[in-house]
Amino acid sequence: MNIAIGNKRINISILIKEKILEMSKKLNIPVNISIFTNGTELLIDKNKFDIIFLDTDMNDITGIQIANCIRITNNTTKLIFISDNDELVFQVLKYQPYRFIRKRYLNNELKEAILSFFQSTKNSNTFICRTGNINIPVNLNEICFFEIFGHNIEVHTVNKKFHITGTLNTLQNQLEPFGFMRIHKSYLVNIKHILNFDSKNITMSNMIVLPFSKYRNAEFKRKIKDYNRKEV
Numbered sequence: 001m002n003i004a005i006g007n008k009r010i011n012i013s014i015l016i017k018e019k020i021l022e023m024s025k026k027l028n029i030p031v032n033i034s035i036f037t038n039g040t041e042l043l044i045d046k047n048k049f050d051i052i053f054l055d056t057d058m059n060d061i062t063g064i065q066i067a068n069c070i071r072i073t074n075n076t077t078k079l080i081f082i083s084d085n086d087e088l089v090f091q092v093l094k095y096q097p098y099r100f101i102r103k104r105y106l107n108n109e110l111k112e113a114i115l116s117f118f119q120s121t122k123n124s125n126t127f128i129c130r131t132g133n134i135n136i137p138v139n140l141n142e143i144c145f146f147e148i149f150g151h152n153i154e155v156h157t158v159n160k161k162f163h164i165t166g167t168l169n170t171l172q173n174q175l176e177p178f179g180f181m182r183i184h185k186s187y188l189v190n191i192k193h194i195l196n197f198d199s200k201n202i203t204m205s206n207m208i209v210l211p212f213s214k215y216r217n218a219e220f221k222r223k224i225k226d227y228n229r230k231e232v
Helices: 010-027 039-044 063-073 103-122 168-178 214-231
Strands: 002-006 032-036 051-055 078-083 099-102 126-131 134-139 143-149 152-157 161-165 180-184 187-190 194-197 201-204 209-211
Touching (some): 002 010, 002 039, 010 032, 010 103, 032 039, 051 063, 063 078, 099 103, 126 161, 143 168, 180 209, 187 209
Parallel strands (some): 002 051, 078 099
Antiparallel strands (some): 126 134, 143 187, 180 187, 194 201, 201 209
């Protein structure tokens, strides 16, 4: 597994590296770690990494600018943002962050983020779409959102659509621990795939715009913050 750490402070980079090595040894996951203090140099090798720990405050360009360059051509590399500004959690949504770590809680949130990522590489979360008598396994990370019409549910993935029967309430109870949340009576969305939002609409990674219930605004913002700190 190839991992990059982008941080202008070498002492923080070393701390992150040591924590990654400690966790990888416990879980028997081999890793190659590269450290960058310069964002431009990181961008040269950006596509070779499975995950990048990215400080929002770099020496030459910001972590958000780096993320923007990465996401133009690459939607698979996981990004973990590190910042001392909590409000940036909303600005980085469009880059589909795996985590948003607050510097003042670096030790605790870093450990959780590393453990979660390593475990996710070992345990692929699969959702079974049952269509007629056929069971189709779909990786949860590929699902953008669920849309309900009566008792018929359309499953929107990155590249395909599937039709299943059931209720959104059942799916909500089943999938909330995996980063799904209800934004409207008709929609259950994967937080990982939210690009942007305002008081009325949410734009998903497949560029579909969904209506957003104003009554869920406060809960939505809280869950977005909680998700990016510890679990998507």
